[in-house]
Amino acid sequence: MSEHDTFATAINCIDGRAQGPVMDWARKHLNVRFVDVITEPGDDKVLFNGSEMQKGAIKDKVLVSVRAHNSKAVIVAGHHDCAGNPVSREEHWKEICACVRDIRLWNLPVRVIGLWVNERWEIEVVDDPNHGAEMAIPEVSLDQAHPAH
Numbered sequence: 001m002s003e004h005d006t007f008a009t010a011i012n013c014i015d016g017r018a019q020g021p022v023m024d025w026a027r028k029h030l031n032v033r034f035v036d037v038i039t040e041p042g043d044d045k046v047l048f049n050g051s052e053m054q055k056g057a058i059k060d061k062v063l064v065s066v067r068a069h070n071s072k073a074v075i076v077a078g079h080h081d082c083a084g085n086p087v088s089r090e091e092h093w094k095e096i097c098a099c100v101r102d103i104r105l106w107n108l109p110v111r112v113i114g115l116w117v118n119e120r121w122e123i124e125v126v127d128d129p130n131h132g133a134e135m136a137i138p139e140v141s142l143d144q145a146h147p148a149h
């Protein structure tokens with residue numbers, strides 16, 4: 001691995017339509033060359049509401065990416081028209097916010113970012129501490145977004 005091989009890690013849906021926008025956004029805004037991708041159908045739902053085993057499997061994959069590739073950021077993305085998680089945009093945003101908070105509790109030396117791929121297959125930033133000016137405000141409060149368990 002050379003010094004030019006910079007990485008970010010994305011937890012994304014299996015949906016092919018969601019991959020390109022997230023990858024492009026990461027390359028542009030995080031200045032990385034590669035994006036490791038961990039996919040689940042409806043990944044935001046799985047991380048928000050899946051079993052401990054499902055969440056643990058995702059976390060293990062994230063750890064491989066962060067440790068092996070020194071990844072700079074972990075992105076969790078949700079998208080419009082998701083077959084694996086067919087809920088409203090508001091529900092997705094709530095879940096993505098909760099996922100971001102959970103991943104921050106893993107205490108990895110990375111920036112944790114939540115992204116939404118909208119109906120035009122464009123990126124909207126749900127949560128990114130380094131993007132204050134561009135950060136969109138979700139329509140639900142973080143308290144509401146907290147998982148019930």
Ligand SMILES: [Zn+2]
Pocket residue numbers: 013014015041042043079081082083084085
């Ligand atoms: Zn999906």
